[in-house]
Amino acid sequence: xxxxxxxxxxxxxxxxxxPSRKNIATGGNTACIxxxxxxxxxxxxxxxxxxLATPNWITNQRTKKDSYKCAILFSDFxxxxxxxxxxxxxxxxxxxxxxxxxxxxxxxxxxxxxxxxSNLLTPFNGISSFPAKISFHSLTTPHKxxxxxxxxxxxxxxxAPYPLAAWRLLHPSGIDIGIVMISMPDSESITNxxxxxxxxxxxxCAASSGPKNDAWSRHRTTFDDALKxxxxxxxxxxxxxxxxxxxxxxxxxxxxxxxHQILGRxxxxxxxxxxxxxxxxxxxxxxxxxxxxxxx
Amino acid sequence: xxKAAPAILKFxxxxxxxxxxxxxxxxxxxxxxxxxxxxxMDYTIIIDGGSGLQHVINNLGEHPQRRRxxxxxxxxxxxxxxxxxxxxxxxxxxxxxxFHAPDAGGVSFxxxxxxxxxHGRLPIPAPNVQAKLFFHKVTPxxxxxxxxxxxxVGFQVNHQHITLGYRxxxxxxxxxxxxxxxxxxxGNLLGESFAEQAKSTGxxxxxxxxxxxxxxxxxxxxxxVFDTHFNAQNLxxxxxxxxxxxxxDVCSRARVKRLFMFHHAPEENDxxxxxxxxxxxxxxxxxxxxxxxxxxxxxxxxxxx
Numbered sequence: 001x002x003x004x005x006x007x008x009x010x011x012x013x014x015x016x017x018x019p020s021r022k023n024i025a026t027g028g029n030t031a032c033i034x035x036x037x038x039x040x041x042x043x044x045x046x047x048x049x050x051x052l053a054t055p056n057w058i059t060n061q062r063t064k065k066d067s068y069k070c071a072i073l074f075s076d077f078x079x080x081x082x083x084x085x086x087x088x089x090x091x092x093x094x095x096x097x098x099x100x101x102x103x104x105x106x107x108x109x110x111x112x113x114x115x116x117x118s119n120l121l122t123p124f125n126g127i128s129s130f131p132a133k134i135s136f137h138s139l140t141t142p143h144k145x146x147x148x149x150x151x152x153x154x155x156x157x158x159x160a161p162y163p164l165a166a167w168r169l170l171h172p173s174g175i176d177i178g179i180v181m182i183s184m185p186d187s188e189s190i191t192n193x194x195x196x197x198x199x200x201x202x203x204x205c206a207a208s209s210g211p212k213n214d215a216w217s218r219h220r221t222t223f224d225d226a227l228k229x230x231x232x233x234x235x236x237x238x239x240x241x242x243x244x245x246x247x248x249x250x251x252x253x254x255x256x257x258x259x260h261q262i263l264g265r266x267x268x269x270x271x272x273x274x275x276x277x278x279x280x281x282x283x284x285x286x287x288x289x290x291x292x293x294x295x296x
Numbered sequence: 297x298x299k300a301a302p303a304i305l306k307f308x309x310x311x312x313x314x315x316x317x318x319x320x321x322x323x324x325x326x327x328x329x330x331x332x333x334x335x336x337m338d339y340t341i342i343i344d345g346g347s348g349l350q351h352v353i354n355n356l357g358e359h360p361q362r363r364r365x366x367x368x369x370x371x372x373x374x375x376x377x378x379x380x381x382x383x384x385x386x387x388x389x390x391x392x393x394x395f396h397a398p399d400a401g402g403v404s405f406x407x408x409x410x411x412x413x414x415h416g417r418l419p420i421p422a423p424n425v426q427a428k429l430f431f432h433k434v435t436p437x438x439x440x441x442x443x444x445x446x447x448x449v450g451f452q453v454n455h456q457h458i459t460l461g462y463r464x465x466x467x468x469x470x471x472x473x474x475x476x477x478x479x480x481x482x483g484n485l486l487g488e489s490f491a492e493q494a495k496s497t498g499x500x501x502x503x504x505x506x507x508x509x510x511x512x513x514x515x516x517x518x519x520x521v522f523d524t525h526f527n528a529q530n531l532x533x534x535x536x537x538x539x540x541x542x543x544x545d546v547c548s549r550a551r552v553k554r555l556f557m558f559h560h561a562p563e564e565n566d567x568x569x570x571x572x573x574x575x576x577x578x579x580x581x582x583x584x585x586x587x588x589x590x591x592x593x594x595x596x597x598x599x600x601x
Contacts, residue, residue, distance in 0.1 A: 016347060029315075112416070121373060123373070219421060280318075
C-alpha cells in the first residue's frame with residue numbers, strides 16, 4: 001500500500017523559545033512536530049511551534065465545514081511542550097476534537113493543561129474553558145488512531161512526577177517513525193530506547209546539549225547520545241531536534257559536521273543513519289514505505 | 297552640578313501574545329515583551345519578563361558591577377513572565393532582584409511566580425536561588441522610588457486582572473510604558489473592578505473618567521511605548537489590545553512627542569509592521585508626533601525628543 005506521510009518540524013527548540021537572527025536557518029520555536037498523511041494529522045507536543053500549523057488548518061478547514069480531528073502526543077508536560085496550545089486555532093472551535101495521548105494519567109495530563117491555561121497566566125480559565133472537545137488517553141498498550149498504531153515507552157525523569165513518553169508510530173504501509181523528545185542521558189535509558197525503537201526507519205531524537213555542559217543539558221540526551229540511539233536502532237534517517245536555545249545555526253552545523261566525522265570513523269559503509277538537523281524552514285519531509293525525500 | 301546622561305530605552309522583546317520565530321520577522325524580532333531602562337547606574341531596571349529577557353540573561357557578564365535588578369511587572373500573562381524561571385541571575389550570590397508587581401485575581405505575584413517553577417512543568421532543574429529576592433506589591437495608581445532616584449508611577453489600564461502601565465522618570469529622562477490595553481468604549485470593561493466601578497458611577501461616566509485619567513497619566517511625557525497589537529481591520533476589542541489609531545489618539549491628546557508602537561502581533565511579518573508605521577506616521581505628523589516601531593535590540597536615548 002503506497003502512502004505518503006509528511007513530517008513538518010514547526011518547533012525545534014527545547015527549554016524556551018529562541019527567536020533570533022542567529023537561528024534563521026534552523027528555527028526558534030519550542031517543540032512541535034506535525035506528522036500527517038491523507039486522512040490524519042498528528043502533533044508531537046504543543047510548544048509555540050504548533051501555531052505555525054494554524055495557517056494550514058485555516059486553509060483546509062475554511063473551505064469545508066466538516067469537523068476537525070487531530071491527535072496531540074505529549075512526550076512530557078513541561079512548559080516548552082504545552083504553552084502553544086491556547087494559540088492553536090482549532091482549540092477555539094466546537095467542531096474540533098483533540099485526542100491528547102501521553103503516558104501520564106488523565107488527571108496528570110488535565111492538571112498540566114489546566115496549569116498552562118490558568119486564569120492567572122492567560123485570558124482563559126483552564127483546559128475545559130476551550131470550546132473544542134478534548135479527550136485524554138493514557139497509553140499503556142499500543143493505541144490505534146486512524147490508520148496508525150501508536151506505541152509509547154514510559155520514561156522516568158527526575159524533573160517530572162509523571163512518566164514521560166518516547167513514541168513509535170507505525171502505519172500499515174510500512175512507515176515506521178520513532179520519536180524521542182526528551183530522555184535522561186544515562187546508559188539504561190539509552191538501552192531501553194534502543195530496544196523500543198529497534199528497526200525504526202525514521203528516527204527523530206532530542207539533541208539538547210548546549211555550548212557548555214550546563215545543568216540544563218545534563219538532564220537531556222546530547223548529540224552523541226542521539227547518534228548512539230540511531231546506531232543501535234539501525235535507523236535509516238536520524239533527525240536531531242530539541243536544540244538548546246544557545247545553539248545557533250553555526251554551532252548546530254558544526255555539531256553535525258563533528259557527528260559526520262564520528263560516523264565516518266566508525267566506518268559505516270552504508271553511511272546510515274543519514275544525519276539531519278531538523279529545521280523549521282526546510283519544508284516538509286516526505287516519507288513512504290519504499291523511499292524518503294526532502295521537499296523544499 | 298553636571299547633569300546625568302539620558303537614560304537609554306532598550307527593547308529586548310517587542311512581540312505580543314507569544315514569542316514567534318519565522319524567517320519573515322527577524323528584522324523586528326520575535327521575542328515577547330521585555331524592555332530595559334538603562335540609567336547607567338549600578339542597577340538594572342527591566343519591564344516584564346517575556347522571552348526577550350534572554351538578551352538580559354545572556355548579557356549578564358557585560359555589567360559585573362550591577363548587582364541589583366528591579367523588575368517592573370505589568371501583569372502576569374505568559375508573554376510577560378515566561379522567562380522568569382530561566383533568569384540565571386537567580387543563582388547569583390550577592391545579587392538582589394526586586395519584583396514590583398500587582399496581584400492578579402487576588403493572588404500575589406509571589407505566589408504566581410512560584411507556580412512558574414512547579415515540579416513537572418519546569419524543563420530545567422529548579423534553580424539554586426542564591427540571590428536575595430524581594431517582592432513589592434504595586435497597587436493601581438501607586439507611586440514609588442527605585443533606589444531613591446527613579447520615580448515610578450502606575451496606572452491600571454483596560455486589560456484582564458490588574459494590568460499596570462508605568463511612567464518612569466530619571467532626572468530629565470521620562471518614558472511611559474503602556475502594555476496590553478484595550479479601548480474601554482462600549483462597555484468593554486476588562487480591568488479588575490472596572491465593572492463594579494462603572495456600576496456605581498454609570499458606564500458612560502466611568503469610561504470618560506478612565507480615558508481622561510489615561511491622557512492625564514501620559515500628559516507631556518515625551519516618550520511613550522504603547523500596545524499596537526491590532527489594526528483597525530482585525531481589532532478584537534475584548535482581547536485586550538489596542539491599534540495604532542487608538543495609540544495615536546491617546547498620545548496626541550497627551551501631547552506625546554515620540555510614540556513607540558510595540559506588542560506587535562505574532563502574525564505580523566516585518567513588512568506588516570513596517571507598513572503599520574508608515575500609515576501611522578502620515579497621521580501623526582499632523583500632531584507633531586514621531587511614530588517609531590519598537591524593534592528588538594534597538595536602543596533609544598530618552599531625550600525630550
